[in-house]
Amino acid sequence: MTNDETAYDRTRVAQWRDGRARMPGLNRRDLLRLTAAGGAALAVG
Numbered sequence: 001m002t003n004d005e006t007a008y009d010r011t012r013v014a015q016w017r018d019g020r021a022r023m024p025g026l027n028r029r030d031l032l033r034l035t036a037a038g039g040a041a042l043a044v045g
């Protein structure tokens with residue numbers, strides 16, 4: 001990874017963590033729910 005990519009990734013993670021990142025059709029809360037559901041499915045399955 002280049003320094004530009006690393007800086008971009010860090011910026012996006014900070015935005016997501018602070019609730020400022022935007023992605024059409026998927027918000028932070030929905031992503032967390034999907035992640036939790038996937039983890040639960042793997043634990044059961």
